[in-house]
Amino acid sequence: MNTAVEKDVAAIDIKTLVALNRQVDGRLVQPPTRARARREGGYRSSLLGRGMEFAEVRAYQPGDDVRTIDWRVTARTGTAHTKLFQEERERPVLVAVDYRRPMFFATRGCFKAVQASHLAALLAWQAMSQGDRIGAFLFSEQQNVELRPQLGKRGVLALLRHLVDDPAWRRPLHQPFTPQQRLHKTLTRLRRVVRPGSLVTIISDFNQWDDNVEKQLALLRRHNELSLVFCYDPLEQQLPPAGEYPVGDGNIVRWLNTVSAAARQEYEQRFAARRQRIEQFCLHSGSHCVACNGSDEPAQVLQRLWRRGGKR
Numbered sequence: 500m501n502t503a504v505e506k507d508v509a510a511i512d513i514k515t516l517v518a519l520n521r522q523v524d525g526r527l528v529q530p531p532t533r534a535r536a537r538r539e540g541g542y543r544s545s546l547l548g549r550g551m552e553f554a555e556v557r558a559y560q561p562g563d564d565v566r567t568i569d570w571r572v573t574a575r576t577g578t579a580h581t582k583l584f585q586e587e588r589e590r591p592v593l594v595a596v597d598y599r600r601p602m603f604f605a606t607r608g609c610f611k612a613v614q615a616s617h618l619a620a621l622l623a624w625q626a627m628s629q630g631d632r633i634g635a636f637l638f639s640e641q642q643n644v645e646l647r648p649q650l651g652k653r654g655v656l657a658l659l660r661h662l663v664d665d666p667a668w669r670r671p672l673h674q675p676f677t678p679q680q681r682l683h684k685t686l687t688r689l690r691r692v693v694r695p696g697s698l699v700t701i702i703s704d705f706n707q708w709d710d711n712v713e714k715q716l717a718l719l720r721r722h723n724e725l726s727l728v729f730c731y732d733p734l735e736q737q738l739p740p741a742g743e744y745p746v747g748d749g750n751i752v753r754w755l756n757t758v759s760a761a762a763r764q765e766y767e768q769r770f771a772a773r774r775q776r777i778e779q780f781c782l783h784s785g786s787h788c789v790a791c792n793g794s795d796e797p798a799q800v801l802q803r804l805w806r807r808g809g810k811r
Contacts, residue, residue: 608793
């Protein structure tokens with residue numbers, strides 16, 4: 500059966516996002532996790548940090564974390580005892596979607612924002628199929644929207660509605676803009692709302708990537724499973740054939756000259772260095788990473804992300 504979903508290149512709608520549910524089946528690679536599954540999608544694991552739910556008390560054993568010692572039981576029995584924790588029954592899955600203005604751009608395929616939305620929807624349907632709770636963090640120049648993780652179809656549909664209704668889709672076209680908040684400030688907020696033990700996927704072009712961004716992502720990674728989806732347009736990777744092209748920001752039109760071979764090479768090297776920096780961060784931090792453009796199929800992007808740690 501053909502499960503391909505045809506999408507608008509410059510907009511999203513609820514019908515298309517709902518239809519992505521057809522692509523979630525046994526063929527879709529499972530997301531990364533340190534947990535071992537039980538029936539009905541539950542998980543028990545030693546988290547990046549401590550579990551969220553108390554399980555039991557037992558006698559202290561060499562190698563146990565001293566921070567988990569139950570001092571009341573220890574004092575009452577005269578023998579050291581430690582508390583055991585387990586992860587909550589349903590794992591929180593949070594997808595962060597970048598709706599800043601640079602994401603509303605494409606020369607081939609769809610807008611980066613459209614691709615990000617389809618990936619977020621597919622992640623939501625996948626989480627539901629595994630019995631996980633799905634939440635979201637949508638960010639743009641206008642606002643941040645935080646959706647607490649919910650179970651089941653209700654949680655997925657809430658996320659889809661917020662994707663479609665986000666004010667970013669109703670901004671006037673072809674108007675210049677000045678970023679109101681640096682990316683690292685947004686990630687600082689994201690880090691504060693994510694519950695430890697979550698599976699976090701950030702979908703963005705990572706415009707404004709810098710040392711501060713890496714610092715916030717490293718802090719987020721300490722207590723969560725982290726995946727980055729790097730969205731880009733082919734024009735950002737490589738200039739068009741040699742010539743002169745008009746470009747504008749809504750007010751001013753200038754001409755882009757791509758004749759110089761040296762300039763073309765420098766342009767490509769800057770993009771390659773940026774992509775390599777993102778991938779190196781993921782490699783060193785133990786995060787997962789994949790790059791995609793607007794022509795890629797969302798299900799295939801996620802398969803690349805979850806297979807072999809997600810690089811390339």
